[in-house]
Amino acid sequence: MDIARRPRFPLATAMLATGLALASGGCAASGSAPIEMLAEPGSSEARAELALRLASEARRAHDARAMLVAARMMLTSGTRPAKIEDGAMVADIEGDPVAHGWAREAIALAGDNPTLVGEAERVLAMRPRGVLRSSLGGGPLRYVRRVSANESVRFDISTQPQVPARIAAIGDGDARIGLVVSAGNARVCDQRARSTHSLCTWRAASERHDVTLINAGPLASDVMILSN
Numbered sequence: 001m002d003i004a005r006r007p008r009f010p011l012a013t014a015m016l017a018t019g020l021a022l023a024s025g026g027c028a029a030s031g032s033a034p035i036e037m038l039a040e041p042g043s044s045e046a047r048a049e050l051a052l053r054l055a056s057e058a059r060r061a062h063d064a065r066a067m068l069v070a071a072r073m074m075l076t077s078g079t080r081p082a083k084i085e086d087g088a089m090v091a092d093i094e095g096d097p098v099a100h101g102w103a104r105e106a107i108a109l110a111g112d113n114p115t116l117v118g119e120a121e122r123v124l125a126m127r128p129r130g131v132l133r134s135s136l137g138g139g140p141l142r143y144v145r146r147v148s149a150n151e152s153v154r155f156d157i158s159t160q161p162q163v164p165a166r167i168a169a170i171g172d173g174d175a176r177i178g179l180v181v182s183a184g185n186a187r188v189c190d191q192r193a194r195s196t197h198s199l200c201t202w203r204a205a206s207e208r209h210d211v212t213l214i215n216a217g218p219l220a221s222d223v224m225i226l227s228n
Helices: 010-023 044-061 064-075 097-110 114-124
Strands: 080-085 088-091 141-147 152-158 164-170 177-183 186-195 197-203 208-215 221-227
Touching (some): 044 097, 044 164, 044 221, 064 114, 080 097, 088 141, 088 152, 164 177, 186 197, 186 208
Parallel strands (some): 080 141, 177 197
Antiparallel strands (some): 080 088, 141 221, 152 208
């Protein structure tokens, strides 16, 4: 049977319905599978987190339409795509490689279904919504990359002194993810890899901070970094 013509997979569909309620600040429907959301309900970060989780489930379920929903959700989440440039996480104003990558995955999953292929091509033509560049600084930023088993990724971020700072790392469920944040020789946050996500919040005393992302699990994982 053509993958694109299979019935909708109930797990991905149930996850979308439950996650949409949580991301908008509502409650999950009675009997729904629980989804632990790290970001604040109703926030741009929550919508981006749900998109990442839905894309991961769509990939497991070979669900092209769910993958397209995830791509649209990420593009319209209100978060800004980021990249690592010269060791720093900065806004990527050239496009959205993550959401567009998911749209390409949807095309591969869609087989010869022209309707789904056409929808995916329209997603590829979309650009992120919201302010992409501002003299006031950036945020929330999101950066997604594949992190190998037992790999550490290092980069730096710039924050406003004396302003609360927040950075989260959210895995796709296949690994234990940790975060370490340092300012010079001082370690301001050390979240060891105990679960599939980590969160650091602190009041910045300086501008530049070094961040180490750790995958302590035995498997590679797609990890999204969210920062205000």
